[in-house]
Amino acid sequence: MTAIAQIRQSLIVALWFMFLTFPILVIRVNTIENIIEWRWVNMLYAGAGSFLGSFAWRYLLERKSRAAGKDGGPVRTAEATAAEAKPWWRRLREERQYRYPALSVLAVVATIFPFLPFTSTYQINIVTNALLYVMLGLGLNIVVGLAGLLHLGYVAFYAVGAYSYALLHYHFGIGFWTALPLGALLATLFGILLGFPVLRLRGDYLAIVTLGFAEITRLVLENWNEFSFGPSGIAGIPRPGLFGLEMDLHGATIYFYFLMIALCLLTIFVVNRLQNSRIGRAWVALREDETACEAMGVNATAAKLTAFALGSTWAGLAGVVFAAKTTFVNPASFTFLESAMILSIVVLGGMGSILGVILGAFILILTPEYLRAFSEYRMLLFGLIMVMMMIFRPQGIVKGERRIYEFHRKPEDRE
Template sequence: MANMKRSLGIGLWFMFLTLPLMVVRVNTINQEIEWRWSNMIWVGICAFAIAWLWQFSINRRANQRAHVAADAHPEVEKLSFAQRLADDPVLSKRVLLVAAAAAVVFPWLVSTGQNFYHVNVMVSALIFVVLGLGLNITVGLAGLLDLGYIAFFAVGAYTYALLSKNFDLGFWTCLPLGGLMGMLFGIVLGFPILRLRGDYLAIVTLGFASITKIVLENWDTVFGGAAGIANIPRPEFFGMALDGRQKSVYTYYIVLALVALTILVTNRLKNSRIGRAWMALREDEIACVAMGVDMARTKLSAYALGAFWAGLVGVIFAAHNNFINPDSFTFMDSAMILAMVVLGGMGSILGVIIAALALKLLPEYLRAFAEYRMLVFGGVMVLMMIFRPQGLINNMRRKYECDTVEGNHDGEK
């Protein structure tokens, strides 16, 4: 009831607030003022409904919390779908197979004839999946806030563009080189900022990205300046000539393979000695060091590996677009990748993939709503952070198998 009253108040308040905007209109042709009272009613109803829904969800969430706090037994805790998926190897294998099969047949389902728009959209989205997974190592696992991740992507892209332009090197030679260059820059950036953390780290990485962009823009004898570099060759396929659609499909499979590789590698790292050290570093730096983990080495490896994927996928980006210029590597892109990691759930591979696909595909397919799409997009992000601040998928618990000598895994106590 209190909820109703409050919502009613909010509705009335909004009707009043939007009065000059929605109700009064000066008709300059007939020199008169129009009063559109029906608009006011609509505003009131909508504001009331949204306010009520808002209150309702907030209350429900508070109740849930109280409920969880009330029964302290973790067994009663409702397991999320993701947790069940992780706990059940058979189920997770099946889901993985279906997803992989869907990804493989995707280009044949959506592209007919010369229409390969959807394939191209998917290639861009998958590029960002790899970026998201790469940043997930640095930010999600090791907890090193990096606002300039896009710089490593630029390093990879320019590596390929310059090498193919100046030395006529092919795509497959440049792919690992791009990754290594990204890694190198990751280490170069990593050294001076070993002692920094949190906000300070974020500012330095932001500065690094700006420097990279400014260098690319202004050193035009080498990097082509703001005009960028054009005519970057597409990935070659055993010397065969491919038409437009085939090229896109081919690139799609390359990125898809890279996504699979990234998932495999990050997953293995995450569940290894290295990944645990990263997570410990994220949780508590001092305790981590006091437990014998070499901070410098751990931080540098997190930077280097995160940057490696950006460099690698940068090469594919350059090849896919045929053309690159500094405008493809703005702070907005860094922020977008960071948003993928945060929305997906820090450190969660599945979460980051879902978030990356959603963040890249939604704006693309919401084009029908034209100017409203960014509004909707922003609104969704705000709601997400209010109702699931921990990200889409988080709180995953990994269970370890261990054979005990005494065999009292569930004995005692």
């Protein structure tokens, strides 16, 4: 396309968006005082933004279609791929001599982070929060990323975990360490219970049913006052103890931070092992093609159910931790937006990729914390990210790598 045609098209787009956003962006009515506010400057922003945006949009679309064309070409051999220079971040990930030092540096940074002079309690807290989302993201990654089941009701299980700890403590005085496995167990049971009837459904129906279940769970928690104390929630949930040690708030925060790191490591370990196990490969096969997978003898229902149950387990664990972290639970923490946030972590990071999910959680949780001005636009951006990622980079920041099994001939077979 020539430059003039490009500009003309962008002008049309800009005019269209100025028209489209006119009533919502420009006019604001105050129905109580009967004032109408005209914000014409917003129209300029919308026009300029869409004018520039449409150039980027066309460029990215063109790049995407060019990349798709390249894939259709002759199959590249393994040697040719290896001969290409790998970018540094790939080398860091894949080659041993870089990978282990990098990991150790990361471990050291993670260990000394809370003791650095410039880290405040607040900063440790938000990193802990990000780690909590790493856990949730990795849990959801089992269901969405590996098994390819779009689960929009993940918070329901998160809520089950949080409320199990809150209620078990309230009624029986059970502590954090007992509640942790119990909450996970309850969430798993809940997952299996819901999974049985639901998993026969096709992908998009599954999405909406899980969403429905999550809303039911939240509404029940909100309205069943005798059971869950309604919208006011349950307060006074104790933080986890450490052999009866007394800690001040800062100390408790640091303790919690390390607890979270340990739980994340456990999650990473388990998910990694699961991914390459028989059941993990069954999940990936299921995601790629359900019919072919069943034809190969994989029990699709069982595989889906395990994915669902294991995903729920992690939500339950994270729920207990969340209750202990905030010392307070109420239904407002478990809305659909929370599910959407966890889903966008998985989508942004890369479905099926552990590293991707970790990066995704840190980006999505920490960026709004550090850029305060931008935090009210957070959900707006999440929505935008979900759309843009699906269109331009469906594999996410880090592509989930499938393990490749290579076939080597014995030397004597070779002629």
